[in-house]
Amino acid sequence: MATSREVRNPAFRQLRGQRSPGEFASAIRRAAREIGEQVACDARYIGRVEAGEIRCPNYAYERVFLHMFPGSTLKDLGFSDRGAVRGRGLCPGAEQPSQFHTGQIDTGQIHTSQSHTSQNNEESDVLRRAFMAGGSAALAAVSLGLGPAPVPSQRRVGEAEVSAVEAAVRQIRLLDDRHGAAGLYQRAAQPLAAAYALLDAGTARRTTANRLHAGAGELAISVGWLAHDSGRFDDARSHYAEALATARVSGDPALEAHAFCNTAFLARDAGRPREAVRAAQAGERAAKQLSSPRLLSLLTLREAGGWAGLGDRTACSDTLVRAKSLFAQGTSDADPEWMSFFVEAELEMLEAQCWSALSDWPRAAQHAERAAELQDPHFARNLALYRAQLADDLARAGAPDRAAAAGHQVLDLLDQVQSSRIQAMLAGTARRLLPERRAAGVPAFLERHASTPRLV
Template sequence: MASSMVTPSQSPMPPRPNLALRRLRGQRSPAEFAAAVRRSAREIGERVSCDARYVGRVEAGEIRCPNYAYERVFLHMFPGRTLADLGFAPRASVRGRRTRTTADETQGTHDPYDTQDTHDPDETYDDYEESDVLRRAFMTGGGATVAAASLGPFGLATDAAAATPAATGAGRPLRRAGASQAGALEEAVRRIRLLDDRHGADGLYRRAAAPLRAAYALLDAGATRQTTVDRLHAGAGELAISVGWLAHDSGRFDDARSHYAEALATARVTDDDALEAHAFCNTAFLARDAGRPREAVRSAQAAQRVARPLGSARLMSLLALREAGGWAGLADRTGCEQALVRAQVLFERGTCDADPEWMSFYGEAELEGLEAQCWSALGDWRRAARHAHRAAELQDPHFTRNIALYTAELADDLARGGHPDEASAAGLRVLELLGEVQSSRIQTMLAGTARVLLPHRRASGVSAFLERHASTPRTA
């Protein structure tokens, strides 16, 4: 591997102003344009901390190419335009630049991908090529396959041992992590979520263990600035939850429980209420699916206690649904209905800036889908099917996995409710999606539906579903 050291230019070119984006800003002030960027980000499920200073840095040419999150937002804001049309340099042309300002570099030459407002001259950063290895983690290679790019610190092997001083060379101390590594870790979490939304967990989980080890190795490496340390802890915790969800959705419940516990411990160490609420939220969901409904209720209630001061009604709505799922598992219809009413009331309060980034999946479709699961657990198949049908209709096409999940729920509810032909039609729609979606959870649901439909196998529609289901390979 080539050395990570990049010799700075002896006479660097001054930043070139981005006149294209300045023209597109028009009469809006930098603050007004920044607000428009944040609104556009929310429209596509991104969260960016854009402010007037960031806009100023872009227009001054200090940020020659935006990070991937900002790229998606800008291209959404200005459809039909490329990064070049927006005044940015090609991504390849800015690789290899150092984020640290050295004595030989002029002031104002910043990491072209950095979105932070300040740079600590005492903090050690590695060059962009190293962080790009992190940023390319979990990039798709077609279908549900995932590139093998590692999230390992400093571009070394993904094994956790690679982050030890011994692995960096005899007598060489482990280099400290910087803002670029923290940003890369955050980007990897977003990548996992986006890929899971489209393809499900089974094709991702096996790739996720090494990046998670590397994320915690970054914590062990430490950082000079406390803000970077906090970001690393939050990023590692969110990555643990994401990997836990991949284990959960692929049927590895013990692994999922371990990852969620790791995230919870990370949250407790740093007094991160948002991370703790997220960890409890997923723990409640896992407990419900694993047949521990009382634990699901307790975990959801703990999450609500932690999350209440955070100011997100949508988060509290989701946590009420997690509690409702636990009550349904306990066959407590009253407790479930009360939690469902709270979830609806809170949901109707709308979104706000306090909503966590990871909740981009939670819209009306997910609300309907989770309610369907509650009524299904209570044996009210007609009501469950109605909500599952609405969930599938309302879901954004981006969330392919969720469309398959809601349709599988619909098929099962229809089958158990005595509508075999409609159930088979819904089941066939799910099978069409399984070429793109790999989720053991969905496959298990379909297998249950097939068993329920076996007594009706002579019906033409049911026969077609059962034959197609029997010939569909299961994910290992």
């Protein structure tokens, strides 16, 4: 918290005024949504800014801050010039991907470096640029610094190593949000092993141990999601179970709720709808210990997906009503950081999937179209996912021309997005459109889809 650190950015501290760090973080998240950004701002981030640990915000935060304080510059807000922070040792115009802030996880070890602390403290838009410039998930993984990491045995784990784990979670999520999971999974499993090795090494303080358990558990869920989205369901199930066990050991209801949320999602995708219902309900019980209506809303939507898979239209409809009522209560300071993706567009998408599972294709298409309209185009992976859902629902609803048009929009995004899930959905749509070759736009879509490279 900022109150426990020396304030090295008084300008930013003055902007906070009488608000608590948590209240100020909530205001920043609201401002981000106003301009279509999604930032994982919490009280700890505010503390790090005020303490001078973040000398220059990443590009998303910069846009939000300048929106909140019109007419101000980053210098007015107490930040350093971006070039001064990043430009050391670089060619003019070049940007170097950052490693994990405060600590680093690289191909040799987990270690700290005072000389890198101030430079490596963004969860970073530079990674996205490196990914796009290199055109491969392998380069993105290298940018993350993902590699095997034996743990130093000569001392206990401290703040730097825990911060490295937390940063790894954020960076993996950032790349997945932008580009999808394929290609990241194998490399992301390596820092996960390092995180659990840190748990075995032990920590000097209980608060540090709690953060490390939470960070390792969240990392297990993130890696599990990469496996999930890549079609490796058994691997995903194992990682989610690992996160759940970590939550139970550390008595962390927030981590437990997250693990059950993803387990329910996986169960639905794997054709185990009853398990999806049970896992979602277990997550709801854990989430009731928190004060986050949005978290309860998401878990309730997971439950609705299970009921839809069971063909229980009444239970699904009732659960959707409850989920939307919870969502309407708005955000809170207790909302978990990982839920930044859960905006109205995602709500519409999850409802579309429910109606699709109940074979109500026109209704599903209506919600999928709404999801695609609402989604921030900055997040290419979700936009491609929503449009793939829309294309399939339209094909099933007997609108092949509109399905082909939506399919083209997905293909437009596949040079940015690597997701086995999305490619599988689009392949299913193409198969459904084969008998509709005479419909407007369908032949061109089928030809283009057939010539698109598939993920290995």
